[in-house]
Amino acid sequence: MNSHHVPAIELRGASKAFRTPSGALHTAVRDLDLVVERGEFVAVVGPTGCGKSTSLTLISGLEEPTSGDVLVAGEPVRGIGDRTGFVFQQDAVFPWRTVLSNVMAGPRFRGVPKDRARERAREWLARVGLAAFEDRYPHQLSGGQRKRVALAATFVNDPELLLMDEPFSALDVQTRALMSDELLDLWSDTGASVVFVTHDLEESIALADKVVVMTAGPATVKEVFAIDLPRPRRVEEVRLEPRFVEIYREIWSSLGEEVRITRERGATHAA
Numbered sequence: 001m002n003s004h005h006v007p008a009i010e011l012r013g014a015s016k017a018f019r020t021p022s023g024a025l026h027t028a029v030r031d032l033d034l035v036v037e038r039g040e041f042v043a044v045v046g047p048t049g050c051g052k053s054t055s056l057t058l059i060s061g062l063e064e065p066t067s068g069d070v071l072v073a074g075e076p077v078r079g080i081g082d083r084t085g086f087v088f089q090q091d092a093v094f095p096w097r098t099v100l101s102n103v104m105a106g107p108r109f110r111g112v113p114k115d116r117a118r119e120r121a122r123e124w125l126a127r128v129g130l131a132a133f134e135d136r137y138p139h140q141l142s143g144g145q146r147k148r149v150a151l152a153a154t155f156v157n158d159p160e161l162l163l164m165d166e167p168f169s170a171l172d173v174q175t176r177a178l179m180s181d182e183l184l185d186l187w188s189d190t191g192a193s194v195v196f197v198t199h200d201l202e203e204s205i206a207l208a209d210k211v212v213v214m215t216a217g218p219a220t221v222k223e224v225f226a227i228d229l230p231r232p233r234r235v236e237e238v239r240l241e242p243r244f245v246e247i248y249r250e251i252w253s254s255l256g257e258e259v260r261i262t263r264e265r266g267a268t269h270a271a
């Protein structure tokens, strides 16, 4: 088998239906085709509630598709793999553990000896600028610092796949831009394949190699846009470039239509 041509992630006609409390079937994702190449940064945008998180859940192996295939490194995904890292909107940190202990937790869980785990955790804390904070507890940190802990705790495990669901949406605008830059720096050194779900079109263009626009729910891929902005990028700078604005307009004309459809449906349902 030629493993060089196996994408990191591939969804083929993947659909997911949930049983609602009233017993009806609700299709969240339908006939989803998506390829994420190794080392690629893919952002997924779509109207609220369309099925973005569900798509991520399928890739993570937390849920199985109702039909179709979800392949990771060419194999059907089964459960959460050891090489998959997650960053969500909520900080996935243990509140009762110090910063250092939080970042050591993943390597320890994976059987890394304590001294080595501590050393690796310290390296990553230094990289995210939190070396002086290793003895603090999460509640003694700002939102941005907690997010840095979450990033360090994820990257310390050397993930091949990084699944991110609106990781920065709870942060203020400036912190968000800083965190995006930091994420790009960390990612560019690791070669991880990233799927980054966001509501924010600007954020998606600034970060990604490819932006996937989802339809109004049930989600399927509407269009995929290659982002030809050079790297390295600084998000506050790149968004001022004429090419950025051009790409933004192009994608918004696709995404905006789905957002309108979703809004109109909401208005009808509320009526």
Ligand SMILES: Nc1ncnc2c1ncn2[C@@H]1O[C@H](COP(=O)(O)OP(=O)(O)OP(=O)(O)O)[C@@H](O)[C@H]1O
Pocket: 018, 019, 020, 026, 027, 028, 046, 047, 048, 049, 050, 051, 052, 053, 054, 055, 199, 217
């Ligand atoms: N476990 C579940 N059981 C039943 N319905 C679900 C379940 N998970 C999600 N859904 C429904 O599937 C649809 C898609 O949800 P999902 O969270 O994937 O959307 P989203 O695009 O990520 O939303 P948002 O942009 O608001 O975060 C929604 O209508 C949601 O109510």
